[in-house]
Amino acid sequence: MFKKIFGWGKKKKEEELQQIDIDKEEIESSEIEADIETNEDIEEKLDNTVKEEVTQENDLEETIKENNDETKLYEKIVEEEIKEESVKEETSIDTDKIEEINEQTEEEAKEKIETEKKGFFSRLKSGLEKTRKGITEKVDGILGSYKKIDEELFEDLEEALITADIGVNTTLDIIEKVKQKIKERKITEVNDIKDILKEEIREVLTQGDSNSKLNIEPSPAIILVVGVNGAGKTTTIGKLSSRLKQEGKKVMIAAGDTFRAAAIEQLDEWANRSGVEIISHQEGADPAAVIYDGIQSAKARKVDVLICDTAGRLHNKKNLMNELNKIFRVVEREYPEAKREVLLVVDATTGQNAVLQAKTFKEACDITGIVLTKLDGTAKGGVVVAVQSELNVPVKLVGVGESINDLQDFNAENFVNAIFDSE
Secondary structure (H helix, E strand, C coil), rough: CCHHHHHHHHHHHHHHHHHHHHHHHHHHHHHEEEHHHHHHHHHHHHHHHHHHHHHHHHHHHHHHHHHHHHHHHHHHHHHHHHHHHHHHHHHHHHHHHHHHHHHHHHHHHHHHHHHHHHHHHHHEEEEECCHHHHEEEEEEEEHHHCCCCCCCHHHHHHHHHHCCCCCHHHHHHHHHHHHHHHHCCCCCCCHHHHHHHHHHHHHHHCCCCCCCCCCCCCCCEEEEHHHHHHCCCCHHHHHHHHHHHHHHCCEEEEECCCCCCCCCHHHHHHHHHHHCCCECCCCCCCCHHHHHHHHHHHHHHHEEEEEEEEECCCCCCCCHHHHHHHHHHHHHHHHCCCCCEEEEEHHHHHCHHHHHHHHHHHHHHCCEEEEEEECHCCCCHHHHHHHHHHCCCCEEEEEEECHHHHHEEHHHHHCCCCCCCCC
């Protein structure tokens, strides 16, 4: 019994010890689990801390980057503003300089134009010296010798104008109109007649088809130069080609005078001096063929103005005048798109004979303008008035000297002022 009790107690004791071991193991296991959980928590916290720090560092870097970008942007904006201000200042300075230069250029241009005008007028006045003496001195002498206006005074004025080759019919018309204006204005002073006389001559020169400007714009244009031998065609062509070249135009010459000895050589010399091209054939060739070749070359080279010489011909030689018509037909057929001028060159020293020549040429071909040469060598400059009055063809160019600049555009106002010695 005792053994049995003791055995049970011992067993009980063993069970308790086992239970204690189990509890101990559970406690240790729990502590280990707790430690693990604690470690995991610590690791998690550490991870979170690290992540937060990394995030903060990234945020800081982003912030720094943004700040740097903003700084760069700001610096760029500031730099651009500085550049803009600099450009504005430079532009302002440049604008001021440009305005100053423009003002100087305009002033210089005006001065140059005025100088050229004075130069042209001076040459014109000098070239018309003989004509001025032939008209003005006579008119002044007549007016100075009369104390009252009467018929005898008008007869003396008529004689003075006819002597200057203004022509009988033109002179009579002018004097009649002077009388009418004296009556209308109730003029009693003899010296006032001179101004009225100038008015009437100016009106004659500007009446009808009095456009004195060459019809060569826009290009292309062709200028046919006609006239009798010795009138100055070759010299006129040379001077005109040089002037047009100086104005920036591309010019070509066609040497259509194949009959006169040395005509081609003279034109070739002018072409070399002027720096323009020339088309020529051998002496005795068909003039119309030369003009044809000239037109084809002008088209191919895109020439602005083609100037064509023609053989000098007497106005009373029908066969030569017919040949001139042949040339015109070639021009009409081959160059219809070109502006056309037909200039008749007349020697002013021939006086009223120049008017006769002009009338005959006008009947044979469509003369568009007159070139009066050698005005500096004659007292018969009044022929300008006669040509304009009787033919109603404008005088477009006048030669008042040997210089290349002495071939001038005709201007009625300047002409009248030059022959009456006033500016």
